[in-house]
Amino acid sequence: MAGAAIGGIALGAVGGYSILPAKETIITQDVPLEVPEHPWVYAKLDVDKVKERAYAAYFEHGCSYGAFEGIIGELQDTVGHPFTSMPTIMSKYGKGGTVGFGTLCGALNGASMAMNLVSTDLNMVTEIVGEYTETAYPAWKPVVAKKTDDDLPTSVSGSPLCHVSVTKWCEASGFGSGSNERKERCGRLTAEVAGRTVEILNGMADGTFSAVFANPDSVTGCNGCHGDDGNVANVHAKSDCVQCHADAHDN
Amino acid sequence: MAGAAIGGIALGAVGGYSILPAKETIITQDVPLEVPEHPWVYAKLDVDKVKERAYAAYFEHGCSYGAFEGIIGELQDTVGHPFTSMPTIMSKYGKGGTVGFGTLCGALNGASMAMNLVSTDLNMVTEIVGEYTETAYPAWKPVVAKKTDDDLPTSVSGSPLCHVSVTKWCEASGFGSGSNERKERCGRLTAEVAGRTVEILNGMADGTFSAVFANPDSVTGCNGCHGDDGNVANVHAKSDCVQCHADAHDN
Secondary structure, rough: EEHHHHHHHHHHHHOOOOOOOHHHHHEEEEOOOOOOOOOOOOOOOOHHHHHHHHHHHHHHHHHHHHHHHHHHHHHHHHHHOHHHHHHHHHHHHOOOOOOOOOEEEEHHHHHHHHHHHHOOOOHHHHHHHHHHHOEOOOOOOOOOOOOOOOOOOOOEOOOHHHHHHHHHHHHHOOOOOOOOHHHHHHHHHHHHHHHHHHHHHHHHHHHHOOOOOOOOOOOHHHHHOOOOOOOOOOOOOOOOHHHHOOOOOOO | OEEEEEHHHHHHHHHHHHHHHHOOOEEEOOOOOOOOOOOOOOOOOOHHHHHHHHHHHHHHOOOOHHHHHHHHHHHHHHHHHHHHHHHHHHHHHHHOOOOOOOOOOOOHHHHHHHHHHHOOOOOHHHHHHHHHHHOOOOOOOOOOOOOOOOOOOEHHHHHHHHHHHHHHHHHHHHHOOOOOHHHHHHHHHHOOOOHHHHHHHHHHHHHHOOOOOOOOOHHHHHHHHHHOOOOOOOOOOOOHHHHHHOOOOOO
């Protein structure tokens, strides 16, 4: 919290007294500052520090908290106010694709929440979610690993869903969903998602961010008929269609 | 913001002066209060007011913001601090199952975020997500409708995913995904999710909350082998399995 100056003129007027010259009556005290309007002003972060922080936070309260705390917690430490007023633990619910339902990967949920706190540009959220579906995780290792120090097999999910992402990795690696290796994999993935989020946000701060993710061909193709403006118009989504509907027109 | 007393003793000591009797030097000024520890203390809300607020917010910035603003915005108005320090617009990213990817229903994301801000009990999040999958939406109508005042057909998603929920409704209703009726449906659904969330939170405040949702039989059955502790162990999720994998053991 920063010190707030209390002017001598105002104090001097209390009760009609004019008791000290202004220079003598300037005092400072710790006063919480006003919470600013959204979006809160981002300051560039160290990608490696955020990765390590997100990785550690994953093993405290899961993937969604891991990513959100990795980014916003680091802003609390480096910027302070107003980020210190954000209880990062409120993002815990996103773990396991929201309390274990296997929907949106929690690391993506926490990362997206952090992005939306410091920006109104949702193209950056599209970028982190889209890139995730095409990235081979985990490729990063922490300085000190929690569950295993081994290099781990990687897999590409093709989907932003926790369930798909975890199952594809289990099948690619041979490790079970309840194994220490799977937990280590999700911890490292959380770190990488948080780190990539910060790279994107640093790009925003520098004015150099530009999206590279493009919708899969199936989204463009299938939504020609199934999307909002098509003649079928029964889909309002843009995840890859083929992964679940490869045989949609075979029967 | 509440007035904060600044004591005369401290002021009197500035620069070694002892210049006023204490009673004369007590002043008040508006000072923002400290942000309390998580979870922030919930106060019971009016369900109907939250529904109308969430419905209106949906048409501003989408479903996730609709639910989060419907609940937290109402706490801002009725409780004030610390909820006034929460920029509810940070939840906008969840719309359309996170910027249109069709994953977790944005109304559920915003509602879950609100729950986790005022509680550490994630069983309530399981409840709102689980109930959603079994509920026929939309059953509620606003006082003044935005897109159509008609009663709308209902559907049960069987899934917390935006894509499944929207497509099932389009198929049940015959309305297109880009239609005014589909937008009206999602606005009403957002209101109902926010309202049900508040019913659960009011139950928490009264000490009467108890979960009624139970995992589908398929989750219990399939996870016997496919779950974390099974002999296949390639699934870490608890959404209904049959909806996507009805023919899993047919071939």
